[in-house]
Amino acid sequence: MKLWVVLLLAVLCSELQMGCCQGVKRKKDVEESRGRRVRVRQPAQTDRKGKSQSLLTRVLDKGRFQHLAQTTLLTPGRKMELRCKGSSIGWSYPTNLDTFSDSRLSIKQSDKYSQLTLTSPSAADTGSYSCWVIVCDGAECQRDQDRTYTSYIYFPDKDHLFVPSAIHFEIVYLHPDRPAVVPCRVTEPRAEVSLHREVPPEEITTNTTQVTYDPTRGFVLQQPRPEHQGVFYCKAVSKDTPQVSTKYQLLYVEVPSGPPFGPLETTSM
Secondary structure (H helix, E strand, C coil): CCHHHHHHHHHHHHHHHHHHHHHHHHHHHHHHHHCCCCCCCCCCCCCCCCCCCEEEEEEEEEEEECCCCCEEEECCCCCEEEEEEEEEEECCHHHHHHCCCCCCCEECCCCCEEEEEEECCCEEEEEEEEEEEEEEEEEEEEEEEEEEEEEECCCCCCCEEEECCCCCCCEEECCCCEEEEEECCEEECCEEEEEEEEECCEEEECCCEEEEEEECCEEEEEECCCCHHHEEEEEEEEECCEEEEEEEEECCCCCCCCCCCCCCCCCCC
16 A cells, blocks of 8 residues: 555656756746847738739631740731730721721621621731720720730831831921920831931930930930930941831920910000
């Protein structure tokens, strides 16, 4: 009987000692954690909205599509088919296709998408192509700006480095209060383009502040001045011999500082 009592007391003492040791260890761990930084791995943050994938695609062949980037290079002469998802879609395209009601251009709307088809595209068709979803509230319909997709499409042509134009001499008005554009756009975005004055002959230096070049627009004069007047042309070089653009007559338009006429005085007869 005494032997069982002794064994029971020994077991109780052992349990008490283990409990005390674990309590001391936990206290030590807490104290150590207070003295050092603990790196906590946060879950990766994700954008709830996500990146809106463009609804504007190019039809490659049956069942294969290509999402168009901000700028796209396509082969001239090969039929272009663009598709935009939506049951009610609007389109815009280079003005030369709209001005002459070109029969090469057709647009068909189905229940799920709208398709723009351009047969035999050429360098003259280089420009901005856009589609957008049309939203209606009763009889009023408008363009959904958040669902508008645009791609500037180049049709490179070594014989036409500049986008052909029906106008061979164009007037550009210069206003001191807003930028002016000399619209010598190119069909090859990698071409080297320069701006030249005809008389006296000189090349206009481009920079990042006063005169800049955008292949989708042309040369931009940020702050037009009277000395920018004259006849200008653009020159492009891409592998072969240089090519010259249409000529542009730049005219400076003065902005009156006051009212054009003084107050009218009335006299009694």
